[in-house]
Amino acid sequence: xxxxxxxxxxxxxxxxxxxxxxxxxxxxxxxxxxxxxxxxxxxxxxxxxxxxxxxxxxxxxxxxxxxxxxxxxxxxxxxxxxxxxxxxxxxxxxxxxxxxxxxxxxxxxxxxxxxxxxxxxxxxxxxxxxxxxxxxxxxxxxxxxxxxxxxxxxxxxxxxxxxxxxxxxxxxxxxxxxxxxxxxxxxxxxxxxxxxxxxxxxxxxxxxxxxxxxxxxxxxxxxxxxxxxxxxxxxxxxxxxxxxxxxxxx
Numbered sequence: 173x174x175x176x177x178x179x180x181x182x183x184x185x186x187x188x189x190x191x192x193x194x195x196x197x198x199x200x201x202x203x204x205x206x207x208x209x210x211x212x213x214x215x216x217x218x219x220x221x222x223x224x225x226x227x228x229x230x231x232x233x234x235x236x237x238x239x240x241x242x243x244x245x246x247x248x249x250x251x252x253x254x255x256x257x258x259x260x261x262x263x264x265x266x267x268x269x270x271x272x273x274x275x276x277x278x279x280x281x282x283x284x285x286x287x288x289x290x291x292x293x294x295x296x297x298x299x300x301x302x303x304x305x306x307x308x309x310x311x312x313x314x315x316x317x318x319x320x321x322x323x324x325x326x327x328x329x330x331x332x333x334x335x336x337x338x339x340x341x342x343x344x345x346x347x348x349x350x351x352x353x354x355x356x357x358x359x360x361x362x363x364x365x366x367x368x369x370x371x372x373x374x375x376x377x378x379x380x381x382x383x384x385x386x387x388x389x390x391x392x393x394x395x396x397x398x399x400x401x402x403x404x405x406x407x408x409x410x411x412x413x414x415x416x417x418x419x420x421x422x
Contacts, residue, residue: 173234174242177201180227180287182267186212194222194241195271196230199284202275206232206239218244225250225263227288248288252295258418259294262301265411266290266308272405273316285377286311299381302390307380309397310372318343318404322370325350336366340399359396365389369396 179198187193192208211218221228221244231243253259266287274283290308293299314320320343324331327350337351338344339358345366346356361369368385375382385393398412 174231175200175234176229176231178227178247178284179204179230180284180291181222181224182270184222184224192222196241197270197274197280197284197287198230198232199281200279201232202278202280202283203271204232204239204276206241208241208244211241211244220244220246220249223249225253225267225291248292250291250295252297253291258415259301261411261415261418262305263291263294265305265409265415268409268411269309269312269401272407273312282377283312283315286315286380289380293381300387300390302394303381303383303385306368306390306393306397307372309401310369311380313401313404314373318400320373320400321345322366322373327351327354332363332366334363336361336363338366338369338396338400340396341403343400343404359392359399361392361396362389365393365396368393372397 177198177200179196181194182197183195185193190210190212192211194206194208196204196206198204208218208222210216211222213219218241220226222241226246227248229245229247230241233240233242253263270283270287274280286308290304294301294304322345325347326344327346330347333347335348337346337348337356337358337360339356364385368383371383
């Protein structure tokens, strides 16, 4: 059976001298692993369309045990990522998260749109990299069934205090008083950072990146989001460690 779909190439592996094995986040079938025969040849019409982080129009053949890409026409290459090693490293972390969290064999339109919007904003410097990272992490993890409880303090019900504590292994918020009284350990966030964290989870998709935060607040917020992802998925992400090792200069 053959079908057409749009998809983003998240990962690729060379097979022999001519072929590729690609992992694709598709609109209609979620994560697909597919062979792209002859795609290593730069003269092949499939070469650009199956390149890493290429968003492409695909014609896919579904066999008994595997998928194969018959046609791949590139729609967007995100060239701004290829020219900056730190941006590329962050994009590869996003890809690793998608491979771990996005559905297989099911529609993934929302996840694909989130990934494409994040890559576009990152490639074109529309927002600080830390903002793209936090928004992507928190929105994708929430989409995947790990919704944090950020509505109010889990101890006393207070909505907002000057400082609150986010607990990554539970996804709950505590005001400073309740955190101290109950011996709660977590990431301390000023009120503005808590508002930003709530926005990343609860805002409408078209307003996800539409907020501004003081530069000094990005570090604790980024720590809170990446720790939450790590606890919820019980997985380490080498691509994140590589990105962080580069210094993350804006």
